[in-house]
Amino acid sequence: MEPAGELLKRIEAEKKRRFGSDKKTQPLDEDQIPFTIPGNWQWTQLAQIGVINPRNDAEDSTDASFIPMPLIFAEYGRASQHEVRTWSEIKKGFTHFADGDVGLAKITPCFENGKSTVFSKLTGGLGAGTTELHIVRPILVLPDYILLYLKTHYFIETGIPKMTGTAGQKRVPKDYFSFSPFPLPPLAEQYRIVAKVDELMALCDEIETKITTNTTTSRELLEATLQEAVH
DSSP states (O other): OOOHHHHHHHHHHHHHHHHSOOOOOOOOOGGGOOSOOOTTOEEEOHHHHEEESOOOOOOTTOEEEEEOGGGSOSSTTOOOOOEEEEHHHHSSSSEEEETTOEEEEOBTTTTTTTOEEEOOSOGGGEEEEOSSEEEEEESSSOHHHHHHHHTSHHHHHHHGGGOBSSTTOOBOOHHHHHHSOEEEOOHHHHHHHHHHHHHHHHHHHHHHHHHHHHHHHHHHHHHHHHHHHHO
8 A cells, every 4th residue: 555655745746747836835843743643644734735725717608516605515425516607607706616626614603514525516527606615626635535534523623713703704714724734544545434434424324214214103103092092
């Protein structure tokens, strides 16, 4: 299995090939490292493994997806929805994203509630939407793994004290999103983690369905018993 350190070298090389020299990172101090990770993992930053808040380039007549905040959901595994607009309508004044990008809601209470998503199946492969998003376009990193980390209790609870602004309009700073320590596993491990979470989430859904079915059955039995007693 390729260790994350080697993966990070490939990411940096690919990033340089696509975008030239990139200095949009900050050094990580030992004091910033929050917990111990396996030896073949690597501490990094989203700004190091992707492009923050990228911009799209498309013809004005291109059909694209428009996504306001209400069409982004907090539940893991629930895909965002979209409306179809021409690119000329939405290219200015909105946040840009494309298939495979990861978006994080930065405003309260959406951030605290865990609103974040991997954009997929966008019309034309690209879109724009609410300005209350931070976006990362990953390079050689699994978007669903990034999404899992953004939804962790640790990432959200650590970010809440860093929010700035007035009550009801507080936002997570771009620097917290871009430069916070990010635990990067080898690529194969990223796939394994995401697959395991998907498996567990499916099991939770199955259990929830059984509980709902049992509750409904119990209620119907109680109602039938009461009806029989009355009559």
